[in-house]
């Protein structure tokens with residue numbers, strides 16, 4: 001059932017998968033729903049909804065030009081692996097760092113990537129506001145993705161310091177994206193980002209507004225950012 005739903009929705013989006021990729025998506029869905037019984041991973045559990053709102057929504061941010069071959073990617077606040085796992089299934093040449101402040105979710109993702117034999121996966125446990133001050137991660141990524149983690153002005157402060165100059169921060173946003181863009185103008189300017197493209201997204205069978213924002217990093221982020229945990233949220237740029 002999930003297999004058919006996913007095939008239908010991706011066909012409508014003009015995305016085609018190999019048989020192996022389709023099986024990987026199916027196994028991921030099984031593991032997600034199985035593990036969700038004992039760990040809080042997702043409120044979405046109907047196969048059709050998982051296909052559309054998790055898998056297809058994650059792939060809606062995919063644009064070949066933004067993902068160079070073998071790109072170093074970071075999925076910030078990955079949770080149960082969205083959009084990181086679908087992107088890695090779709091593009092197994094990517095090096096995907098799954099980043100979250102909750103260790104148990106990362107353990108689940110380790111199990112998923114092992115079972116799916118996705119070799120380009122790395123797991124990073126910690127807070128976005130802290131790891132960005134570690135040289136190993138600061139301005140080291142070609143692509144940073146993030147879905148459902150924070151409002152854009154806060155998220156820019158957390159995400160842009162990880163992006164190398166010339167790289168891109170891809171934010172998957174919901175209905176309030178236009179307002180969030182207006183609110184984030186100052187944060188973008190301070191952190192060295194420019195909004196390069198806004199791609200409105202309509203997922204098959206859904207009517208709600210959403211969009212993918214492509215933010216180019218064109219200058220280094222000042223070293224004082226991100227500020228200590230809670231400061232960005234209390235007093236956004």
Ligand SMILES: C[S@@+](CC[C@H](N)C(=O)[O-])C[C@H]1O[C@@H](n2cnc3c(N)ncnc32)[C@H](O)[C@@H]1O
Nearest residue numbers: 077078079082100101102126127128147148149
């Ligand atoms: C609502 S979930 C979204 C998960 C996933 N991206 C999705 O779209 O389904 C937000 C995730 O971000 C993580 N998170 C929130 N604040 C964070 C921070 N400051 N640093 C790292 N991870 C954070 C949470 O632990 C949680 O897993």
